[in-house]
Amino acid sequence: MSIVNRSMSTIHVSLSESCALLCFTGFMANISSPNSLQLTRGASGAGEVLQLFLDGTAHSRTDLAALTGMARSTLQERLDVLTQLGLLGTVQEGASTGGRPAQRIALLPEARLVLAIDLGASHLRVALANLASTPLLRAQSPIVLTDGPQAILQTALDLAEGLLQELGRSREDIIAVGMGVPGPVNFDTGRPANPPIMPGWDDFDIPSWFHRHLDALVVVDNDVNLMAIGEKNQLGEGNDDFLFVKLATGIGSGIISGGLLQRGAQGTAGDIGHVRIRRGDGIFCHCGNEGCLEAVASGPKIAQTLREQGVEAQSNNDVVDLVSAGNIQAIHAVRQAGRDLGEVLAAAVSLLNPSQIVIGGRISAAGEHLLAGIREVVYQRGAPLSTQHLQIRTSRSWEDGALRGASTIAIHQALSPQAIEARALELFASN
Numbered sequence: 520m521s522i523v524n525r526s527m528s529t530i531h532v533s534l535s536e537s538c539a540l541l542c543f544t545g546f547m548a549n550i551s552s553p554n555s556l557q558l559t560r561g562a563s564g565a566g567e568v569l570q571l572f573l574d575g576t577a578h579s580r581t582d583l584a585a586l587t588g589m590a591r592s593t594l595q596e597r598l599d600v601l602t603q604l605g606l607l608g609t610v611q612e613g614a615s616t617g618g619r620p621a622q623r624i625a626l627l628p629e630a631r632l633v634l635a636i637d638l639g640a641s642h643l644r645v646a647l648a649n650l651a652s653t654p655l656l657r658a659q660s661p662i663v664l665t666d667g668p669q670a671i672l673q674t675a676l677d678l679a680e681g682l683l684q685e686l687g688r689s690r691e692d693i694i695a696v697g698m699g700v701p702g703p704v705n706f707d708t709g710r711p712a713n714p715p716i717m718p719g720w721d722d723f724d725i726p727s728w729f730h731r732h733l734d735a736l737v738v739v740d741n742d743v744n745l746m747a748i749g750e751k752n753q754l755g756e757g758n759d760d761f762l763f764v765k766l767a768t769g770i771g772s773g774i775i776s777g778g779l780l781q782r783g784a785q786g787t788a789g790d791i792g793h794v795r796i797r798r799g800d801g802i803f804c805h806c807g808n809e810g811c812l813e814a815v816a817s818g819p820k821i822a823q824t825l826r827e828q829g830v831e832a833q834s835n836n837d838v839v840d841l842v843s844a845g846n847i848q849a850i851h852a853v854r855q856a857g858r859d860l861g862e863v864l865a866a867a868v869s870l871l872n873p874s875q876i877v878i879g880g881r882i883s884a885a886g887e888h889l890l891a892g893i894r895e896v897v898y899q900r901g902a903p904l905s906t907q908h909l910q911i912r913t914s915r916s917w918e919d920g921a922l923r924g925a926s927t928i929a930i931h932q933a934l935s936p937q938a939i940e941a942r943a944l945e946l947f948a949s950n
């Protein structure tokens with residue numbers, strides 16, 4: 520089932536794909552062989568047929584004819600296109616009643632690769648995944664965000680190149696890139712929008728940078744949205760209403776409602792870090808406002824609180840390590856951050872009525888001490904009906920969440936009917 524909002528139907532088609540569409544009229548005039556004509560006819564609608572395979576189901580031709588209501592010849596034209604694109608192949612499944620193995624058609628998950636990138640405040644992780652969104656290989660590198668987009672994207676590409684070599688694959692195998700960044704993103708253009716902790720990245724055209732190096736569709740989103748999608752992948756069917764909260768250097772959330780990621784009108788839905796909380800009076804935030812949740816309860820703020828009490832803590836990891844070691848001040852500080860977060864989440868529960876609140880990000884490793892603070896406030900303030908079955912727990916995806924979300928969203932768009940049609944036309948135009 521689709522987990523992405525309709526507003527995501529806008530796709531970043533690569534330059535050559537755009538050209539394939541724009542040049543289509545001219546291409547039609549040059550068709551010489553009946554085979555090309557057949558394949559071109561099949562391109563229209565091939566993407567729709569492909570959707571039947573994306574959940575991993577293998578189908579017989581008879582099943583497909585019944586499912587689609589298409590004439591066998593039309594169906595075959597579309598299957599031919601998808602086979603030529605290398606996306607579908609035949610698989611043998613069990614023995615039919617006649618004793619011969621039944622031949623079915625299925626998506627070939629290893630046919631193409633997806634490059635997933637998770638950019639954090641101080642880390643860069645990349646993974647190559649197959650078309651089933653299963654990560655095949657991962658790599659990571661520490662980075663300094665202020666080095667700017669050119670240097671960091673080049674590092675991501677270099678890491679990807681290393682993984683491709685390890686897999687014995689090439690850049691041409693990459694069909695899509697999904698990237699998460701730690702800040703707001705204009706989803707339609709793939710450009711960060713005034714990201715507070717990413718100087719030099721504002722309005723940088725990330726998709727165009729990748730298009731200079733890869734013939735791939737590029738999708739860029741806020742990392743918390745991708746973590747929410749990654750978590751949904753892990754949870755599986757029936758988890759259609761939950762809130763994913765990242766508590767790390769910053770604080771943000773991704774909203775899954777009715778099974779769909781909600782971005783809102785401008786893509787900033789879920790930006791809970793800058794909601795004012797009671798304990799924030801007199802505390803100024805880097806966004807320019809006073810009393811923001813992020814200015815009071817983020818990882819760096821917890822570390823600062825500990826230093827003021829004479830406990831040495833610099834990083835998010837230090838905070839988590841201190842809690843794990845049973846340091847009382849650290850446990851108190853994390854529990855208080857949980858209460859602060861709970862104040863905002865109680866309001867979110869009233870607005871959205873989620874069945875779960877899932878806490879991720881580095882500080883979530885503080886576990887039960889953090890959750891206790893959140894639960895204390897949310898269960899106390901929430902209406903009985905909205906909190907009766909509400910679960911508040913830590914993420915199951917851990918560090919992989921954003922990468923999984925990035926590959927899922929990139930595959931969703933790269934294998935969408937429109938993108939497949941554009942790819943098919945491009946392929947036949949080049950033949």
Ligand SMILES: [Zn+2]
Pocket residue numbers: 792793804805806807808811813814
């Ligand atoms: Zn703020």
